[in-house]
């Protein structure tokens with residue numbers, strides 16, 4: 001199956017909807033044996049937990065790398081088949097290091113997304129009582145989830161940010177901090193024990209992660225897909241953002257995330273990181289992308305991949321309803337063209 005592709009990664013303008021070599025779960029051509037999936041470390045983070053939960057990841061060597069840019073860089077350098085990185089969380093929004101790295105340098109493509117619940121435990125050294133905890137640490141993304149609990153239970157504790165939840169646990173292990181907010185699963189890896197569990201301000205808070213590889217044909221549409229893009233606007237043209245939105249809305253394509261990021265070219269210069277429902281192989285998504293390509297100075301296609309969300313009961317989701325409406329309108333147009341209005 002082939003289709004038209006308007007994105008800059010389209011090569012000759014055609015893409016083939018077939019799996020490349022490798023397993024159906026991870027269609028990455030493997031330069032290493034076993035294949036390598038890298039992630040921002042250290043071990044014991046939410047990121048590692050989400051990666052281990054991803055079906056098929058157990059066939060790969062999972063390699064912790066010091067930072068998000070270095071993780072994505074190792075895929076560009078062919079040191080790993082793919083990278084698994086956080087891209088947003090429902091409490092704090094986008095992970096800017098990931099958004100900016102995907103927008104810059106050589107193109108990469110998202111192959112899959114995954115979610116991980118963000119519920120925290122307070123991890124302490126064995127024998128530490130809650131009233132002994134004077135200093136606490138964690139990844140900055142933990143703070144909005146634990147702030148209320150801290151105010152109620154440890155109002156005088158001092159907070160110190162750590163690069164990751166696992167780095168926080170290590171600070172506690174080394175005796176440099178009394179308590180770390182991390183996943184409960186982190187405790188055993190650092191010889192710690194949970195002094196409190198299930199800490200969260202917002203129920204159902206989640207982090208979203210993406211599996212990213214070098215450019216390759218997207219997996220075939222599943223009927224519940226997502227497409228990610230970065231779009232640069234002509235900042236001096238009034239209505240440029242409205243036009244971007246209209247490329248989607250007039251075709252009934254639902255935007256599920258849009259975030260502006262500074263381009264670095266000066267104040268007021270932004271790119272937009274966009275996720276929409278649908279697959280580039282679908283006509284209306286392809287047409288929306290073509291519309292953007294015609295009217296915007298630069299568009300980067302970041303991939304079409306299956307949506308993580310569990311299937312809703314048949315026919316109840318807005319995505320498939322608008323898909324059916326577009327298909328019906330398209331059939332009607334065909335009939336008009338055939339002289340059978």
Ligand SMILES: O=C(O)C(=O)Cc1ccccc1
Pocket residue numbers: 044045046047048086089118139141142163164165166207
């Ligand atoms: O620090 C961690 O455990 C990470 O994996 C980074 C992170 C933290 C919070 C949400 C998503 C990712």
